[in-house]
Amino acid sequence: xxxxxxxxxxxxxxxxxxxxxxxxxxxxxxxxxxxxxxxxxxxxxxxxxxxxxxxxxxxxxxxxxxxxxxxxxxxxxxxxxxxxxxxxxxxxxxxxxxxxxxxxxxxxxxxxxxxxxxxxxxxxxxxxxxxxxxxxxxxxxxxxxxxxxxxxxxxxxxxxxxxxxxxxxxxxxxxxxxxxxxxxxxxxxxxxxxxxxxxxxxxxxxxxxxxxxxxxxxxxxxxxxxxxxxxxxxxxxxxxxxxxxxxxxxxxxxxxxxxxxxxxxxxxxxxxxxxxxxxxxxxxxxxxxxxxxxxxxxxxxxxxxxxxxxxxxxxxxxxxxxxxxxxxxxxxxxxxxxxxxxxxxxxxxxxxxxxxxxxxxxxxxxxxxxxxxxxxxxxxxxxxxxxxxxxxxxxx
Amino acid sequence: xxxxxxxxxxxxxxxxxxxxxxxxxxxxxxxxxxxxxxxxxxxxxxxxxxxxxxxxxxxxxxxxxxxxxxxxxxxxxxxxxxxxxxxxxxxxxxxxxxxxxxxxxxxxxxxxxxxxxxxxxxxxxxxxxxxxxxxxxxxxxxxxxxxxxxxxxxxxxxxxxxxxxxxxxxxxxxxxxxxxxxxxxxxxxxxxxxxxxxxxxxxxxxxxxxxxxxxxxxxxxxxxxxxxxxxxxxxxxxxxxxxxxxxxxxxxxxxxxxxxxxxxxxxxxxxxxxxxxxxxxxxxxxxxxxxxxxxxxxxxxxxxxxxxxxxxxxxxxxxxxxxxxxxxxxxxxxxxxxxxxxxxxxxxxxxxxxxxxxxxxxxxxxxxxxxxxxxxxxxxxxxxxxxxxxxxxxxxxxxxxxxxxxxxxxxxxxxxxxxxxxxxxxxxxxxxxxxxxxxxxxxxxxxxxxxxxxxxxxxxxxxxxxxxxxxxxxxxxxx
Numbered sequence: 001x002x003x004x005x006x007x008x009x010x011x012x013x014x015x016x017x018x019x020x021x022x023x024x025x026x027x028x029x030x031x032x033x034x035x036x037x038x039x040x041x042x043x044x045x046x047x048x049x050x051x052x053x054x055x056x057x058x059x060x061x062x063x064x065x066x067x068x069x070x071x072x073x074x075x076x077x078x079x080x081x082x083x084x085x086x087x088x089x090x091x092x093x094x095x096x097x098x099x100x101x102x103x104x105x106x107x108x109x110x111x112x113x114x115x116x117x118x119x120x121x122x123x124x125x126x127x128x129x130x131x132x133x134x135x136x137x138x139x140x141x142x143x144x145x146x147x148x149x150x151x152x153x154x155x156x157x158x159x160x161x162x163x164x165x166x167x168x169x170x171x172x173x174x175x176x177x178x179x180x181x182x183x184x185x186x187x188x189x190x191x192x193x194x195x196x197x198x199x200x201x202x203x204x205x206x207x208x209x210x211x212x213x214x215x216x217x218x219x220x221x222x223x224x225x226x227x228x229x230x231x232x233x234x235x236x237x238x239x240x241x242x243x244x245x246x247x248x249x250x251x252x253x254x255x256x257x258x259x260x261x262x263x264x265x266x267x268x269x270x271x272x273x274x275x276x277x278x279x280x281x282x283x284x285x286x287x288x289x290x291x292x293x294x295x296x297x298x299x300x301x302x303x304x305x306x307x308x309x310x311x312x313x314x315x316x317x318x319x320x321x322x323x324x325x326x327x328x329x330x331x332x333x334x335x336x337x338x339x340x341x342x343x344x345x346x347x348x349x350x351x352x353x354x355x356x357x358x359x360x361x362x363x364x365x366x367x368x369x370x371x372x373x374x375x376x377x378x379x380x381x382x383x384x385x386x387x388x389x390x391x392x393x394x395x396x
Numbered sequence: 397x398x399x400x401x402x403x404x405x406x407x408x409x410x411x412x413x414x415x416x417x418x419x420x421x422x423x424x425x426x427x428x429x430x431x432x433x434x435x436x437x438x439x440x441x442x443x444x445x446x447x448x449x450x451x452x453x454x455x456x457x458x459x460x461x462x463x464x465x466x467x468x469x470x471x472x473x474x475x476x477x478x479x480x481x482x483x484x485x486x487x488x489x490x491x492x493x494x495x496x497x498x499x500x501x502x503x504x505x506x507x508x509x510x511x512x513x514x515x516x517x518x519x520x521x522x523x524x525x526x527x528x529x530x531x532x533x534x535x536x537x538x539x540x541x542x543x544x545x546x547x548x549x550x551x552x553x554x555x556x557x558x559x560x561x562x563x564x565x566x567x568x569x570x571x572x573x574x575x576x577x578x579x580x581x582x583x584x585x586x587x588x589x590x591x592x593x594x595x596x597x598x599x600x601x602x603x604x605x606x607x608x609x610x611x612x613x614x615x616x617x618x619x620x621x622x623x624x625x626x627x628x629x630x631x632x633x634x635x636x637x638x639x640x641x642x643x644x645x646x647x648x649x650x651x652x653x654x655x656x657x658x659x660x661x662x663x664x665x666x667x668x669x670x671x672x673x674x675x676x677x678x679x680x681x682x683x684x685x686x687x688x689x690x691x692x693x694x695x696x697x698x699x700x701x702x703x704x705x706x707x708x709x710x711x712x713x714x715x716x717x718x719x720x721x722x723x724x725x726x727x728x729x730x731x732x733x734x735x736x737x738x739x740x741x742x743x744x745x746x747x748x749x750x751x752x753x754x755x756x757x758x759x760x761x762x763x764x765x766x767x768x769x770x771x772x773x774x775x776x777x778x779x780x781x782x783x784x785x786x787x788x789x790x791x792x793x794x795x796x797x798x799x800x801x802x803x804x805x806x807x808x809x810x811x812x813x814x815x816x817x818x819x820x821x822x823x824x825x826x827x828x829x830x831x832x833x834x835x836x837x838x839x840x841x842x843x844x845x846x847x848x849x850x851x852x853x854x855x856x857x858x859x860x861x862x863x864x865x866x867x868x869x870x871x872x873x874x875x
Contacts, residue, residue, distance in 0.1 A: 051749060051750075051751050052648050053644030053645070053647055053648050053750060053751055054644070054647075054749045054750040054751050054780070055647060055750075056749065075648070076650060105592065105597070107592075111591065112591075115565060115569050116591070116592060118592075118597060118600060119565060119568075119569045128842065132838045132842075133838070134838055134839055134842050135835070135836075135839055136839065136842075136843075138814070138815065138816050138834075139749060139814055140747040140748060140749055140779070140780050140781075140814070140815045140816055140819070141561075141562075141747070141779035141780060141781070141819075142557050142561065142566060142747050142776075142779050142780070142781045142819035142820050143747060143816045143818075143819060144554055144555045144604045144818050144819065144820055144821070144822050144823070145816040145817045145818050145823060145827070145831070145834055146823065146831065146834075146835060146839075146840070146843050146861065147601060147604065147605055147843045147846055147847075147861075148555065148568065148600055148601060148603065148604045148605075149601070149842065149843065149846070150600075151568065151597045151599075151600020151601060151603075152596060152597055152598075152600060152601045154597060154600070155592070155593065155596070155597055156596055156597070160596075171652065172647075172648075172649070172650035172651075172652060173650065174650070175650065192510075195510045195511070195512075198512065199509055199510070199512060199534075199621050200621055201533075201621050201622060201623050201624045220692075221692070221695055221696070223691065223692070223695055224688065224689075224691075224692045224695065227689060227691065227692065273590040273591055273592055273594075274590050275508075275511050275588075275589040275590055276510070276511050277508070277510045277511050298591060301511075301590060301591050302591070347588045347589065347590065348588075348590045349590070349593075349594030351594075366594060366595050367594040367595070369594055369595055370584065370585070372578070372582055372584035373584060373586060373595070373598060376584075376598060376849060376850065377595055377596045377598065379849035379850075380596060380846065380849055382849075383842070383845040383846065383848065383849060384842070384845075395595055395596070396595070
């Protein structure tokens, strides 16, 4: 069903007789598969309010991200958390919506300096599982009036309510940007270089590693960017050769890194959040059991792990040795289990982002949490969606 | 301000309750004599006082858990307390409650400069978190005015802000994880040294929940490298609205100062008499601070000064050295104290969209005339977080009530302008009964349902945040 107003949305949820699968632009099909009637929110579209001087934009949840970015661009502003467009990685088509960004808390490389989508989300309106319209937060930068359900809704993948409107903090676009590239660093050196840069006073707004290169981004006024780039070069000189990427090349490179283009052709991809200094050991440990490719964002705190066909076959073979099935799906499950196990041991978490349906049905896409957190989360779901009809099972 | 009638059954069991708590805590950790519990009868909202049944000062997470488990079993309400600096009455006791103070939980558990975080016990004061890392040139960003005294536990409970959140965000943007104890004594960890939640963002929910969902005993906080330098510029204007327009223009121009502070004439004159910072004679004053290397500061300030000049300032004063910078901040930092010298006052913190500043300031002026109470305005202009200081005479019968009525009008005005009742102090008891102006019943209903999940018997700080009649059935159900 397609809806055009918040009222219609509330009626649709209230009148639902079975489970619903909430769809924005359909570009981020992440999590365990959802069975239910599709509820399309793309009809809830339009920017409700944009005040550049107050750094705030309010839009209906189904508003295309492109419309928001165009409006912001005209005022030299942007969504500073650098939301990821999942189409490149997932091979999805469709029009990404702002509601989808919020529901998945999609945050890119700049998350390390300015925070995640949830940190820029000022307010929400949503319809809960009973069909009640609820608002929380507002459109001002500081707001501690009542509980912060805004953060709770960010990244809840439509399992607590269907977003109808979101208010976001926006920031000015910097005059220019540049990137320092360090080539051929070992993994421990790459993480150490990123940590040194992020622990410097030079306000690095991106610290990532892909292929052979480590990238450090600086943004701001022209003179400032060139000064900081020079300072970083001096600071990191002992790591080896450095070379700069200037504004246009830098922007293009970070666009690719944000969309995880390096793994677009991999059939199975995970996202792992850990403490950056744990990254080398985590990768070492995983290498001993399974094969994979990895790149890093957030200064080493975010790992993108990809498994290609040979990796999956290898993993399946070791599974077969244990006398079980040996198809590539089984290989993906082996890697998945290893990833979540190892991430859990060091207090991090691994999420399955891309995989065939068979894998997504077989494993918990989101990292299982400790019993208390699981019970609290389930308790909240029961309150927000007593009938359990909103994207049921998507998050486990 | 109405508070619920104390539970007689709890009051009559005081001796037993004290004995049980003494059994789970070290010697001296239970405070129960009439004269000693006085120390806990109020927080920084001093207009309201009520001695608690008793107070406990545990020294470990396990002791906190033992206290909560015992109180849960005995059906005794618990009011958590950081340093007691809440301006909203967040730590105000009821006669039938146990005050759980975290002041003795004040250690640093871990500092990690490589991954840029610090793990502390929650009773540690805000300023001493920075104190623990500043030798390495790092700092903890949220800086509420009470930072010398206020505890991280209270900062998390109220999601505290400060003058520098325009750039660095408030507590919730700098909190990475907590260890907390639920009302039934369960100890759990949420978040940690990694970024973002594995599943639902419970950490975001806990921050700002005013001690109603659990008691945080440890916190993992993001620390940042100090900037190379910082420098303020002072701008004086002859009109509040012009100053407001200048703020919007600075923000639009693409410079993001770390702070933009605003003071009006009453505050300027009062602080000048008190602190003698050498402020100019004007209607409105802005302090804008930027950070970076000296050349970067020069560039940003020159851009900011160009914008200010278009608004015909009475004076533009850039700090030439550390001493001048300190003098520019001196008046702002002494503003609350200065007003306190001339009058009792009530400090509100309603927040509004920056674009509504001129209208709201004008209307506050009109309300001041209508009520016959002076109002000083000193606030974080960059993020619209107002701080009207309403002056009243605590010794004059009826004056407090008049002040509260006017405060309520101002807060409603903030909500009607598109803002909210409280930007950084919290609801506590102070704004509890105004919540229905900002929220519909269903908006409050779902928030109370969240508390039902964490604390089904409504024993943790039960008489706060929600209007008493909205929460009555839940609060009394367990009794």
